Amino acid sequence: MEKLDRKLGFFSSIPLGLILAISFLAPLFVVALFSTMPQKVFSLGQLPDFSSYKLFFNQGYYKSLLWSLSMALISTAILFFICWPLAFGMAKVFKKFTLVLTIAVVMSLFVSENIRLFGWSLTLMKGGLLEGHLRAWTGIALPSLLYNTGIIIFGLVYVYLPFMLFPLAQGIAMVPEDARQAAADLGANRWQILLYVDLPLSSPGIMVGSLLCFVLGAGAMSESKLLGGQSVIVIADDIETAFTFGQNWPLGASLSMILIIIIGALAIYGINKIDLDTVMGRKR
Amino acid sequence: MKVQPILRLKNISKAFGSFQAVKDINLEIFEGEFFTIVGPSGSGKSTLIRLLVGMDDLTSGEIYLRGNRIDRTPANLRPTCMVFQSLALFPHMSVGQNIEFPLKLKKMAPNDRKQKSLELLDLLRLPKSFYEKRISQCSGGEKQRVALARALAFDPEILFFDEPLSALDYRLRKTLEKELKNLHLRTGKTFVYITHSLEEAMVMSDRIAIMRGGEFEQISVSDDIYERPVSRFVAEFMGEVNLFEVSGTKKLGLKSENPNFHINCDPSKAKLGLADGIGGVLVVRPECLRFLTNSESADFVLTGKLKAEYALGSRTQYEIETASQNIITVEKLREDRFMGKEGSKVTLGFDAESAHIIEEL
Structure with a gap:
C-alpha cells in the first residue's frame, strides 16, 4: 500500500515537474546554446564557434566580472560583521524587541529596491539632502559622495542586509545555550566560545546568509547604476547592454553563462556543506 | 586537627525577583567526598549548583574553595566543572575533540592531548575507536561517558553533576550509578551530585543533603536519612514509609488515638518517647513490619484488612487497610512472602529498634 502511494505520488508529480523543467531549464538551455553562436546572430541555426567566450577575455569583460565578484565578496564580508552582533542580539538577547527589529527590516523590503536607492542618491548627491544642508548652514562644500566604488558597496550592504x-x-x-555554558565551564573565555562554539554551530546560517548576499551581490546592477553612476561597470550591466544596445545576443548569453556557472558552482558547494533541515529549525 | 573543607558555602542566597530560590545556605564539603543534594523539582537544587559553578551570581553570601573566596570568579576561571543534565556535548566535534576541548584551551600540545583523551576513554571503558566517532553516533550511555571524560579532562578540583542520569532508561541508569561510584573511588575526586531521586543518591553518596524550598532539611549519611529522618518530608521522600500519628504521655511514653494500634513496650526505654502533650509520628519502613500469627507478639501491634498484594520482583508489597482507613505498606522478600487472602484480617507488628520518632509541634 505504501509502495503504491509512493508510486502514485511520483506519477502525479510528473506534470508539474515537466512544467517546471520547461520553464526553468529550457530558457537556460537556449541561453547556453546562444552563447556558442557566432557574433550578432539572432537564430540558433548557425554553426557554433564560441567566439563570444573569446571576447570575454579579449575585450575586457572579465574586468566587469572581477568587479562584480569582488564587490559582492567585500559587501558580504562587511554584512557578516555588521549583522553578527545584531543577529546575536535577535536570537539570544533582545526577546520582544526582536519582533520590532524584524518588522522594521521587513518593512523596508516593501519599497522597491530602485526607489530606495534613488532615495539614497537624493540624500548623498551634490546639493542633495546631506551636502545641501551642510553647505547652506556652514558654507562648506563637499565633493559628491556618489559615483565611487565605496558607495556601490554601501548600496550592496544596504540592500542585502x-x-x-x-x-x-x-x-x-x-x-x-548549554553548549555555550559548558564551554565557559570548561575554561573558555568569550572569544573562545565565539570561535569554538558559536561560529561552528551557527555555520549553516552563516553559509546561507553569505551565499544569498554573494549571489545577489554578484548579479546586482542597480547599485552601480544609481549610486555608482557607472564609475564601475559590473557584469550584469554588460549583459544587459549586450542584449539591448549591443544587439549581440551570443555575447550576452556567454557572459550570462560564465556568471551562472561560477555562482552555480559556489551555491552547490555551499548547499552541500549544510544540512538544510537544521536551518529550517528541525531539532537535532 | 580540624579538616579543612574543600568547599564552604557561607550564608548563600539567591533570589529571582521576590522569589527566594536558595535561602541562606551553609554547607561544608570535604575533599574526596561524594556529596549528593536531593530534592523535588523546584526545591532550588539546580539553582544552587548553578551558583556553585558560577553560571549565576549570588544574591548574598560567600563561597570558598580551599579557603579562597570564589563567588566573584566567573565560571571559566573557576577550577570546577559540571556535567550537565543535557550533557551539553559539542555536536560539531568528534568524541576526541570533545574530550580534548578543555586541554586545547589550556594550550596542551596536540600529541599530549590525544594521549590524555585516550587514557580517559580507557578510564571510562570506552574503546579507543571512539576517538574518531561523531557525537551523534553515540548511544545515551556512551554520550554520558564522553561527557564525564570531558569533565575529567578539565581536571577539576570538584566535579559537579546536574542530574545527568535522569534522561536514561532504568537499567542503564542503575549501571551508570554504580560506575559513577566506582569512578569516584578510582579518581579520588570530590563529586557533588544533584538528583531528584533519593534512591540514586543512596547508591552512590557518602553524604546526602535533602533540600526543600531553598533550604536543607537534613544533611547526613544515607543510613541516617533512611532510618532516622528528621521530618515527615524526608521520611516520605524516600519512597514507601508508614507514619503513625502518636502523642507523648507522662514519663516519656507514647499513646495513639487509633484503637487498632497497641503499644506493648516502654517507649521511653527505646528512646521513642515524647514529652506529655507533644505530638509526633512514628516512622516505620515497610520491610520492618511483620505479619504476626496468633501466638506471636511485638513491641507495637496493629490490625487491619489485607487490601492488595503487588509483586515487585525480588520483593512483594502488601497494602493493609486499618479501621481508620489508613493504608499500611508492608514489604517482604519474595521467599518470605505472606500467604493471605485479600480481604482477610491480619495482625502486623514491629519492634522498637526498627522504628524512629519524629517530634512535631
Missing part, C-alpha cells in the same frame, strides 16, 4: 541578518539570526538561534 535582510538577506544576511535573518539567516544569521536563525543560525545563532540554533546554538544550544
Whole structure:
C-alpha cells in the first residue's frame, strides 16, 4: 500500500515537474546554446564557434566580472560583521524587541529596491539632502559622495542586509545555550566560545546568509547604476547592454553563462556543506 | 586537627525577583567526598549548583574553595566543572575533540592531548575507536561517558553533576550509578551530585543533603536519612514509609488515638518517647513490619484488612487497610512472602529498634 502511494505520488508529480523543467531549464538551455553562436546572430541555426567566450577575455569583460565578484565578496564580508552582533542580539538577547527589529527590516523590503536607492542618491548627491544642508548652514562644500566604488558597496550592504541578518539570526538561534555554558565551564573565555562554539554551530546560517548576499551581490546592477553612476561597470550591466544596445545576443548569453556557472558552482558547494533541515529549525 | 573543607558555602542566597530560590545556605564539603543534594523539582537544587559553578551570581553570601573566596570568579576561571543534565556535548566535534576541548584551551600540545583523551576513554571503558566517532553516533550511555571524560579532562578540583542520569532508561541508569561510584573511588575526586531521586543518591553518596524550598532539611549519611529522618518530608521522600500519628504521655511514653494500634513496650526505654502533650509520628519502613500469627507478639501491634498484594520482583508489597482507613505498606522478600487472602484480617507488628520518632509541634 505504501509502495503504491509512493508510486502514485511520483506519477502525479510528473506534470508539474515537466512544467517546471520547461520553464526553468529550457530558457537556460537556449541561453547556453546562444552563447556558442557566432557574433550578432539572432537564430540558433548557425554553426557554433564560441567566439563570444573569446571576447570575454579579449575585450575586457572579465574586468566587469572581477568587479562584480569582488564587490559582492567585500559587501558580504562587511554584512557578516555588521549583522553578527545584531543577529546575536535577535536570537539570544533582545526577546520582544526582536519582533520590532524584524518588522522594521521587513518593512523596508516593501519599497522597491530602485526607489530606495534613488532615495539614497537624493540624500548623498551634490546639493542633495546631506551636502545641501551642510553647505547652506556652514558654507562648506563637499565633493559628491556618489559615483565611487565605496558607495556601490554601501548600496550592496544596504540592500542585502535582510538577506544576511535573518539567516544569521536563525543560525545563532540554533546554538544550544548549554553548549555555550559548558564551554565557559570548561575554561573558555568569550572569544573562545565565539570561535569554538558559536561560529561552528551557527555555520549553516552563516553559509546561507553569505551565499544569498554573494549571489545577489554578484548579479546586482542597480547599485552601480544609481549610486555608482557607472564609475564601475559590473557584469550584469554588460549583459544587459549586450542584449539591448549591443544587439549581440551570443555575447550576452556567454557572459550570462560564465556568471551562472561560477555562482552555480559556489551555491552547490555551499548547499552541500549544510544540512538544510537544521536551518529550517528541525531539532537535532 | 580540624579538616579543612574543600568547599564552604557561607550564608548563600539567591533570589529571582521576590522569589527566594536558595535561602541562606551553609554547607561544608570535604575533599574526596561524594556529596549528593536531593530534592523535588523546584526545591532550588539546580539553582544552587548553578551558583556553585558560577553560571549565576549570588544574591548574598560567600563561597570558598580551599579557603579562597570564589563567588566573584566567573565560571571559566573557576577550577570546577559540571556535567550537565543535557550533557551539553559539542555536536560539531568528534568524541576526541570533545574530550580534548578543555586541554586545547589550556594550550596542551596536540600529541599530549590525544594521549590524555585516550587514557580517559580507557578510564571510562570506552574503546579507543571512539576517538574518531561523531557525537551523534553515540548511544545515551556512551554520550554520558564522553561527557564525564570531558569533565575529567578539565581536571577539576570538584566535579559537579546536574542530574545527568535522569534522561536514561532504568537499567542503564542503575549501571551508570554504580560506575559513577566506582569512578569516584578510582579518581579520588570530590563529586557533588544533584538528583531528584533519593534512591540514586543512596547508591552512590557518602553524604546526602535533602533540600526543600531553598533550604536543607537534613544533611547526613544515607543510613541516617533512611532510618532516622528528621521530618515527615524526608521520611516520605524516600519512597514507601508508614507514619503513625502518636502523642507523648507522662514519663516519656507514647499513646495513639487509633484503637487498632497497641503499644506493648516502654517507649521511653527505646528512646521513642515524647514529652506529655507533644505530638509526633512514628516512622516505620515497610520491610520492618511483620505479619504476626496468633501466638506471636511485638513491641507495637496493629490490625487491619489485607487490601492488595503487588509483586515487585525480588520483593512483594502488601497494602493493609486499618479501621481508620489508613493504608499500611508492608514489604517482604519474595521467599518470605505472606500467604493471605485479600480481604482477610491480619495482625502486623514491629519492634522498637526498627522504628524512629519524629517530634512535631
